[in-house]
Amino acid sequence: LALEGELHRALERGEFELHYQPQLNMKTGLMIGVEALIRWQHPAKGLIGPALFIPVLESCGLMELVGEWVLRQACAQQRDWLNCGLPPLRMAVNLSAQQFRQPGLVELVHEVLCDSGMDPGWLELELTESLILEDAERTIQTMHDLKKLGVRLALDDFGTGYSSLSYLRRFPVDSIKIDQSFVRDIATQASAGALARAILGMGHNLGLDTIAEGVEDASQLGYLRKQGCNEMQGFLFSHAVTAQELALFLLEER
Numbered sequence: 202l203a204l205e206g207e208l209h210r211a212l213e214r215g216e217f218e219l220h221y222q223p224q225l226n227m228k229t230g231l232m233i234g235v236e237a238l239i240r241w242q243h244p245a246k247g248l249i250g251p252a253l254f255i256p257v258l259e260s261c262g263l264m265e266l267v268g269e270w271v272l273r274q275a276c277a278q279q280r281d282w283l284n285c286g287l288p289p290l291r292m293a294v295n296l297s298a299q300q301f302r303q304p305g306l307v308e309l310v311h312e313v314l315c316d317s318g319m320d321p322g323w324l325e326l327e328l329t330e331s332l333i334l335e336d337a338e339r340t341i342q343t344m345h346d347l348k349k350l351g352v353r354l355a356l357d358d359f360g361t362g363y364s365s366l367s368y369l370r371r372f373p374v375d376s377i378k379i380d381q382s383f384v385r386d387i388a389t390q391a392s393a394g395a396l397a398r399a400i401l402g403m404g405h406n407l408g409l410d411t412i413a414e415g416v417e418d419a420s421q422l423g424y425l426r427k428q429g430c431n432e433m434q435g436f437l438f439s440h441a442v443t444a445q446e447l448a449l450f451l452l453e454e455r
């Protein structure tokens with residue numbers, strides 16, 4: 202496949218970049234973290250989003266290499282901002298199910314933390330709910346191994362999978378991310394609102410941080426705020442931006 206070869210070259214030539222989407226603490230209004238999102242700066246086609254190339258990376262066996270690059274880049278960037286005197290930010294990195302199952306993942310995360318000098322508590326790995334379904338015992342073991350490194354674990358796209366709620370007790374996660382699909386319809390569809398409320402209540406009762414994703418307008422913000430949601434992410438606040446733009450946001454904020 203032509204795209205495979207192009208992706209190989211993209212990695213060699215440094216055409217991948219990370220953009221960072223702010224996550225806000227609604228009590229203080231301040232940025233508490235960012236989610237790192239990969240893009241491909243294609244020499245001819247311009248900026249390409251991950252939905253178009255991550256599946257290809259996964260099917261051609263390149264995801265492991267690119268995933269390592271993402272992790273290294275994200276941790277180095279977090280340290281860089283700190284070194285510039287900016288306040289510490291949580292750095293969230295997405296891991297696909299395939300990446301989560303790759304041999305040596307825990308060792309890799311450990312190595313990247315050591316190499317970057319990043320405090321592990323500021324790294325959050327976003328995992329998808331589908332992992333839980335596939336091989337729960339092994340997943341729990343890997344999660345515990347990752348927790349021993351001191352990193353945070355988040356369940357991404359929460360509510361869209363089929364995981365039994367009772368599993369949530371057994372998985373050592375720190376936070377859950379309410380899926381965009383519920384947030385989108387939250388103020389207009391009773392069922393979406395009810396689901397979001399239930400997830401917030403459950404998160405609260407289990408002592409988990411709960412962040413709403415895909416917040417795009419003031420009515421969604423208002424609804425979520427009323428339901429006690431303290432962390433939000435979405436286009437209402439900011440798209441994913443370059444590292445330089447993010448540093449400017451932080452400087453303006455403080």
Ligand code: G
Binds near residue numbers: 252295297441
């Ligand atoms: O940034 P955007 O909304 O286009 O991302 C689309 C999808 O790609 C999302 O599901 C997101 O989790 C995923 N994604 C973005 N960056 C990464 C990455 O670095 N690694 C993995 N595994 N997935 C990513």
Ligand code: G
Binds near residue numbers: 222357381417437
């Ligand atoms: O699967 P994951 O949650 O990692 O996906 C993150 C994706 O969601 C990114 O591609 C990001 O660009 C996108 N995203 C972030 N905020 C919003 C938003 O407010 N609205 C929409 N439609 N997409 C968003």
Ligand code: MN
Binds near residue numbers: 236295357
């Ligand atoms: Mn995510």
Ligand code: NA
Binds near residue numbers: 357359380
């Ligand atoms: Na998500």
